[in-house]
Each structure stands twice: as C-alpha cells, then as structure tokens.
Amino acid sequence: MLKKFFPILSWLPGYRKEYLSGDVSAGVTVGIMLIPQGMAYAMIAGLPPVFGLYAAMIPQIIYALMGTSRQLAVGPVAMDSLLVASGLGALSLSGIEEYLAMAIFLALFMGVLQTVFGLLRMGFLVNFLSRPVISGFTSAAAIIIGLSQLKHLLGTDIEGSNQIQILLLNAAKTLPDTHLTTLVIGISAIVLIKIMKKVSPRLPGALLAVFLGVLAVYLLGLDASGVRIVGEVPGGLPGFVVPEVQWERVSQLFPIALTLALIAFMEAISVAKAVEEKRGENSVDANQELVALGMSNIVGSFFQSYPTTGGFSRTAVNDQAGAHSGLASLISSVVVGLTLLFLTPVFYYLPNTILAAIIMVAVFGLIDLKYPVQLWKNRKDEFLLLLATFLLTLSLGIKEGILLGVLFSLLLLVYRISNPHIAILGRIKGTNYFKNINRFSENIEVFNDFLILRFDGQLFFGNKDYFRVRLESEIKRKGPLLKYVILNAEAISYIDSTAVFMLRALVKELKSRNIRLLLAGAIGPTRDILYTSGLIDDIGRENLFVRTYEAYEHCLDASEKTEMERQISTQSGKRLV
Structure with a gap:
C-alpha cells in the first residue's frame, strides 16, 4: 500500500549509479x-x-x-x-x-x-x-x-x-x-x-x-x-x-x-x-x-x-x-x-x-x-x-x-450518438460479403425484395426516432416488392428500454405489412437484452443469425438453420437454447 502512494519506494531501491x-x-x-x-x-x-x-x-x-x-x-x-x-x-x-x-x-x-x-x-x-x-x-x-x-x-x-x-x-x-x-x-x-x-x-x-x-x-x-x-x-x-x-x-x-x-x-x-x-x-x-x-x-x-x-x-x-x-x-x-x-x-x-x-x-x-x-x-x-x-x-x-x-x-458527442451512421448494404458480386452500397457501387448487387442495413451505434432513447425515421424512409424507397428487412446488429452494443419499446412496435407493424425482420451479428450483450426484455419473442428466435449472408440465404431458400448456427445465433448469458 505504501508503494502505491509513494512510488519512490519502488524505484529508489533499484536506482542505478549510471542514472546519477x-x-x-x-x-x-x-x-x-x-x-x-x-x-x-x-x-x-x-x-x-x-x-x-x-x-x-x-x-x-x-x-x-x-x-x-x-x-x-x-x-x-x-x-x-x-x-x-x-x-x-x-x-x-x-x-x-x-x-x-x-x-x-x-x-x-x-x-x-x-x-x-x-x-x-x-x-x-x-x-x-x-x-x-x-x-x-x-x-x-x-x-x-x-x-x-x-x-x-x-x-x-x-x-x-x-x-x-x-x-x-x-x-x-x-x-x-x-x-x-x-x-x-x-x-x-x-x-x-x-x-x-x-x-x-x-x-x-x-x-x-x-x-x-x-x-x-x-x-x-x-x-x-x-x-x-x-x-x-x-x-x-x-x-x-x-x-x-x-x-x-x-x-x-x-x-x-x-x-x-x-x-x-x-x-x-x-x-x-x-x-x-x-x-x-x-x-x-x-x-x-x-x-x-x-x-x-x-x-x-x-x-x-x-x-x-x-x-x-x-x-x-x-x-x-x-x-x-x-x-x-x-x-x-x-x-x-x-x-x-x-x-x-x-x-x-x-x-x-x-x-x-x-x-x-x-x-x-x-x-x-x-x-x-x-x-x-x-x-x-x-x-x-x-x-x-x-x-x-x-x-x-x-x-x-x-x-x-x-x-x-x-x-x-450527444449529436453524434443521436445521429449515428447507418449504411445500406448490398452483396459484392461473386462473394458472401455485404458492404455499404455507397462505397462499392460498381461491384455490388442490390435486391428489390431485401432491405439490408447496418446501424453503427447504441440504440437508445436519444436516437430511436432517428433509427425509425431512416428505416421507414428506406422501406418506402424499396416499394411494394419488399419482403425482408435484415438488420446487421454487429455495432449495436446496447439497447435501452425505450428502444426496446420502439422495436417491439416496429416488428408488429412490419408483420402487418408482411415484411419479415431478421437480425444478423448481434453480439452477446445485445442478445442478453433481447432475452431479458422479452423482445426475442417478438422478433422470433428463428430470425437471429450469426452473419448477414446466412440470413440472406435463409430467406432465399427458406432453409432451416443447422444446430450449430441455431446455438451460436441465439446464445445468451441469460439462457442457452
């Protein structure tokens, strides 16, 4: 304890003559x-x-x-x-x-x-x-x-x-x-x-x-x-x-x-x-x-x-x-x-x-x-x-x-976290990579029945309206052919109770319009919140995926997830299914 408050007790005993x-x-x-x-x-x-x-x-x-x-x-x-x-x-x-x-x-x-x-x-x-x-x-x-x-x-x-x-x-x-x-x-x-x-x-x-x-x-x-x-x-x-x-x-x-x-x-x-x-x-x-x-x-x-x-x-x-x-x-x-x-x-x-x-x-x-x-x-x-x-x-x-x-x-800082970056993603031709369409406009595929986006920040009371407005704008831009919304959640480290309430209403509204919401890449703390808030029941466990391309391919062929994919995508510190 003395050495912590008096660091001289640490360096003085080992003092070298050449330092003098x-x-x-x-x-x-x-x-x-x-x-x-x-x-x-x-x-x-x-x-x-x-x-x-x-x-x-x-x-x-x-x-x-x-x-x-x-x-x-x-x-x-x-x-x-x-x-x-x-x-x-x-x-x-x-x-x-x-x-x-x-x-x-x-x-x-x-x-x-x-x-x-x-x-x-x-x-x-x-x-x-x-x-x-x-x-x-x-x-x-x-x-x-x-x-x-x-x-x-x-x-x-x-x-x-x-x-x-x-x-x-x-x-x-x-x-x-x-x-x-x-x-x-x-x-x-x-x-x-x-x-x-x-x-x-x-x-x-x-x-x-x-x-x-x-x-x-x-x-x-x-x-x-x-x-x-x-x-x-x-x-x-x-x-x-x-x-x-x-x-x-x-x-x-x-x-x-x-x-x-x-x-x-x-x-x-x-x-x-x-x-x-x-x-x-x-x-x-x-x-x-x-x-x-x-x-x-x-x-x-x-x-x-x-x-x-x-x-x-x-x-x-x-x-x-x-x-x-x-x-x-x-x-x-x-x-x-x-x-x-x-x-x-x-x-x-x-x-x-x-x-x-x-x-x-x-x-x-x-x-x-x-x-x-x-x-x-x-x-x-x-x-x-x-x-x-x-x-x-x-x-x-x-x-x-x-x-x-x-x-x-x-x-x-408040302005930045209230207006985080949102990227609309597309598939790079010949790969399983989904990237920002504005950065790879020449080599990217965009699908009329898919809206794939990435939200780069926490989702909380300060930006939940910004998220909802941007999402609605992109949905409107897609038009009546839209069937799937895939949210890449890799950068979402926290969802507060206000944002949970917004997401619950969003899922309900999308379902009423026959649009399916899928989450890809949600990290452990975010999955914990999905479970503890009960939001997992609104979204559906079957709609959680590890990677974006897995969610995309699942929608294309309506295939079942493997047992390992199911465990990894839905694992939570609160419960393991």
Missing part, C-alpha cells in the same frame, strides 16, 4: 531554469516574484515522493498563474494581503479536490477535455498570457483583463507613454532567448537574459531613467503558515479551484504521457498523478506556495537533459532553495521587462497552428469546436472559455 549524472544534470538545469520562470509566472498571477520561487520548491519534493512520472517537472506554470489572476481579479479583495492569502488558500483548495478525485479514481475526468478543446483553449490562453505582459514590455500602466478586446483597448490607450528603453531591453531579451533556443537548446537562455538585464541596469543606472525593476526579493526559505481565508470566501473560490484542479491535471498528465510514449515506458497512473499533484499543492500551500502543476517546457528540458528519476526534481528543489538562501539580492536590479520577455517566449510557443489546419482539412466539425473554444476563451475569459468548450464538445 543524468539526474544531476537535469536537476541543475531545470532548477536554474525555474528561477527566472518562477518569478515571471508569479508576476502573471499578480504575486510578488518571490512566491514563484516558493512554488518551485516544496511541491517538487512532494511530487518526487508520490508521482508516477520520472520526468515530470512540477512548479508554477503560465496557465495556472493566469487562472489565479483572472479568478481572484474578479473578486472584491481588500488589498495585497488578502490577495496573497487567497492565492495560497487556492493551492490548498485545488490540492484537496485533486486528492479526493484521485482517491475516488476519477482520473477519467480528463477525458472530457477533448484535444480540439485543449488546443483551442491553450492557444487562446497563451495569447492572453502573452498580451498581459505588454505593460511590463512597454513600461506603461495597462489595466489588466482576461478578455482580449478589453486588454488590447487598454494597451492602445497607453501606447504614447511607452518607455523606449524598457521596450528595447524587452525585445532584446526575446531575441536573445529565441536565438539561444536554436543555437544551444540545453543552455538556459532565460537565465542569460536575466544576468545581462541585471548587469545593464546596475552598471548604467537604468532604473533611475524609468526602467522598472523587481526590487527587493525577500531572502530565506518559506516559513510554515496555515492557509486561512474567511469562510464566506470558500464558496467564491470553489469554481476557480475546480477549474484549476482539472486544467492543472490535464496539463500535467498530457505532458507526462507524451514523455512516457517517447521513452516507450508505461508507468504513469492517472489516479495516482491526481493524488501526487494534489498533495504537492496541499503541502506546498503550508509553505506559501500558490497553485502548481507539471509544466510543458520544463518537463521537456528535464527529459532532454537526461532525467531518469524523481531525484532530478529533488535536485531542482535544492537549487531553488540555495537561491532563496543566498542569491535573492542579485535579483534586485532585474528589469520587469526581462521577466515579461521570458513569459512571452514560453507561452507563444504553446500556440498550435498545425493541428487546426489538419482539422480543417479532415474534420470540419472538430475544427469548429476548436475555433469556438479559441474565440470564446479570447473574448469571454479563461474559465468561461474552457467550460463552454467542454460543454460544446459534450453537445457534439
């Missing part, structure tokens, strides 16, 4: 990367930069003990930071102290939700976030996050918003006040980071930009000319503090915490699965990941951490740098801890525009253009879903965008 160099290299690299990133992401969340370092420390340690992914790098991320800012920004808070308390309590709240979901084995919840929704949401959120940093890049006071039209309007109003030196430093940092990524991806270009920015401000006295700097960063490790908020605030935080819990889990599990597939491993357990991420946030909140999860870019760097185990995360945490103890004075002269540049480069890399183009070419309905999520997230806000995107994806 890779883990140390990855741990130091990600730790160094986390320092500017953590401070930058805390700014997105509306928090003092030091809280990004707090969030980069304790959660990593807990995840290393409890996580099932060996490469996932946990800490502050851009998406969660923006969700914190947009969620708390919508509340009427008294000041920075209450804002800080709410952000830290939010980590505790979302951690509790994630842990409960994991213990209840609800990892399947992430399945409701389809890839078009995730892609549209991520691209829109990346744009909003990037544009939210314009105030630091331009050196102006732009009122924040998570709605792009308001944000751009507010930015346009302050363009005449742009501080040119600040803008030049920011653009130079963006160019430097992009060049470093191409020239030497493993070297932390963000840290180099931080170093050069601090050096330029200190030596040239740029802060005196209006370049805004981070200022004093409190030193020392985060103290133990019990998160507290007023009770009436809990209900206000619930929707924010729930959204964070699901989005953070989605982000972490998707990148963990991607690395797992690349390495050919199979160790990531979705439910244990929920528990691990939840406990990381819970414990982290007692050490002044705001919401965290596994990050895309840091996990990729962790993997590329050679991480083999959670030891890399422990080393990253040590690097951040040493920075808090000894190096915080270095960041006093760090320009805010450098942190904005780091954020912009990181988040704009999340914008995916290839996938929408692919959907436009092959799946127009899913492209529209992606586009709707993208536009709604941009125009209405982060939480609204993801929730409406999920709602629309569920509506699309």
Whole structure:
C-alpha cells in the first residue's frame, strides 16, 4: 500500500549509479531554469516574484515522493498563474494581503479536490477535455498570457483583463507613454532567448537574459531613467503558515479551484504521457498523478506556495537533459532553495521587462497552428469546436472559455450518438460479403425484395426516432416488392428500454405489412437484452443469425438453420437454447 502512494519506494531501491549524472544534470538545469520562470509566472498571477520561487520548491519534493512520472517537472506554470489572476481579479479583495492569502488558500483548495478525485479514481475526468478543446483553449490562453505582459514590455500602466478586446483597448490607450528603453531591453531579451533556443537548446537562455538585464541596469543606472525593476526579493526559505481565508470566501473560490484542479491535471498528465510514449515506458497512473499533484499543492500551500502543476517546457528540458528519476526534481528543489538562501539580492536590479520577455517566449510557443489546419482539412466539425473554444476563451475569459468548450464538445458527442451512421448494404458480386452500397457501387448487387442495413451505434432513447425515421424512409424507397428487412446488429452494443419499446412496435407493424425482420451479428450483450426484455419473442428466435449472408440465404431458400448456427445465433448469458 505504501508503494502505491509513494512510488519512490519502488524505484529508489533499484536506482542505478549510471542514472546519477543524468539526474544531476537535469536537476541543475531545470532548477536554474525555474528561477527566472518562477518569478515571471508569479508576476502573471499578480504575486510578488518571490512566491514563484516558493512554488518551485516544496511541491517538487512532494511530487518526487508520490508521482508516477520520472520526468515530470512540477512548479508554477503560465496557465495556472493566469487562472489565479483572472479568478481572484474578479473578486472584491481588500488589498495585497488578502490577495496573497487567497492565492495560497487556492493551492490548498485545488490540492484537496485533486486528492479526493484521485482517491475516488476519477482520473477519467480528463477525458472530457477533448484535444480540439485543449488546443483551442491553450492557444487562446497563451495569447492572453502573452498580451498581459505588454505593460511590463512597454513600461506603461495597462489595466489588466482576461478578455482580449478589453486588454488590447487598454494597451492602445497607453501606447504614447511607452518607455523606449524598457521596450528595447524587452525585445532584446526575446531575441536573445529565441536565438539561444536554436543555437544551444540545453543552455538556459532565460537565465542569460536575466544576468545581462541585471548587469545593464546596475552598471548604467537604468532604473533611475524609468526602467522598472523587481526590487527587493525577500531572502530565506518559506516559513510554515496555515492557509486561512474567511469562510464566506470558500464558496467564491470553489469554481476557480475546480477549474484549476482539472486544467492543472490535464496539463500535467498530457505532458507526462507524451514523455512516457517517447521513452516507450508505461508507468504513469492517472489516479495516482491526481493524488501526487494534489498533495504537492496541499503541502506546498503550508509553505506559501500558490497553485502548481507539471509544466510543458520544463518537463521537456528535464527529459532532454537526461532525467531518469524523481531525484532530478529533488535536485531542482535544492537549487531553488540555495537561491532563496543566498542569491535573492542579485535579483534586485532585474528589469520587469526581462521577466515579461521570458513569459512571452514560453507561452507563444504553446500556440498550435498545425493541428487546426489538419482539422480543417479532415474534420470540419472538430475544427469548429476548436475555433469556438479559441474565440470564446479570447473574448469571454479563461474559465468561461474552457467550460463552454467542454460543454460544446459534450453537445457534439450527444449529436453524434443521436445521429449515428447507418449504411445500406448490398452483396459484392461473386462473394458472401455485404458492404455499404455507397462505397462499392460498381461491384455490388442490390435486391428489390431485401432491405439490408447496418446501424453503427447504441440504440437508445436519444436516437430511436432517428433509427425509425431512416428505416421507414428506406422501406418506402424499396416499394411494394419488399419482403425482408435484415438488420446487421454487429455495432449495436446496447439497447435501452425505450428502444426496446420502439422495436417491439416496429416488428408488429412490419408483420402487418408482411415484411419479415431478421437480425444478423448481434453480439452477446445485445442478445442478453433481447432475452431479458422479452423482445426475442417478438422478433422470433428463428430470425437471429450469426452473419448477414446466412440470413440472406435463409430467406432465399427458406432453409432451416443447422444446430450449430441455431446455438451460436441465439446464445445468451441469460439462457442457452
């Protein structure tokens, strides 16, 4: 049981010496990367930069003990930071102290939700976030996050918003006040980071930009000319503090915490699965990941951490740098801890525009253009879903965008299962194969006295009228010569009570018109329903067949089924005849 909740007990005893160099290299690299990133992401969340370092420390340690992914790098991320800012920004808070308390309590709240979901084995919840929704949401959120940093890049006071039209309007109003030196430093940092990524991806270009920015401000006295700097960063490790908020605030935080819990889990599990597939491993357990991420946030909140999860870019760097185990995360945490103890004075002269540049480069890399183009070419309905999520997230806000995107994806799913594919079948000449006449129009035989069709989906209250209308339409098209309707039921895995009632009425009506209904290929669960519902007596056992061509040939020569054909076609888990 302990090994289930603490996977480190499974991999640590078998740890190999040859893994150490890779883990140390990855741990130091990600730790160094986390320092500017953590401070930058805390700014997105509306928090003092030091809280990004707090969030980069304790959660990593807990995840290393409890996580099932060996490469996932946990800490502050851009998406969660923006969700914190947009969620708390919508509340009427008294000041920075209450804002800080709410952000830290939010980590505790979302951690509790994630842990409960994991213990209840609800990892399947992430399945409701389809890839078009995730892609549209991520691209829109990346744009909003990037544009939210314009105030630091331009050196102006732009009122924040998570709605792009308001944000751009507010930015346009302050363009005449742009501080040119600040803008030049920011653009130079963006160019430097992009060049470093191409020239030497493993070297932390963000840290180099931080170093050069601090050096330029200190030596040239740029802060005196209006370049805004981070200022004093409190030193020392985060103290133990019990998160507290007023009770009436809990209900206000619930929707924010729930959204964070699901989005953070989605982000972490998707990148963990991607690395797992690349390495050919199979160790990531979705439910244990929920528990691990939840406990990381819970414990982290007692050490002044705001919401965290596994990050895309840091996990990729962790993997590329050679991480083999959670030891890399422990080393990253040590690097951040040493920075808090000894190096915080270095960041006093760090320009805010450098942190904005780091954020912009990181988040704009999340914008995916290839996938929408692919959907436009092959799946127009899913492209529209992606586009709707993208536009709604941009125009209405982060939480609204993801929730409406999920709602629309569920509506699309309901539409599909309510209107499943129905194929009219014909016999391919010279064979016993019955296939879709629209796919094999040149080599297929269609018979005036037979209507053979295949229904590709469950038959239930949501599509029983669709099935009945389509069937009646095809019967009418056949005309008075029709004698047999053969329903290929291979794809029908379930028939609910409403559909049973419809089928019973259908059989009765067909009999009154001297049309015989036969079922072919019904699978075991469907045959069970035929028996338990009594529908088998309406259809008749003699009208059940294993394959379509057997039903067809039986009608042609009115032959009796063999004993084996009879047993296989009518066998049920409820009774065997």
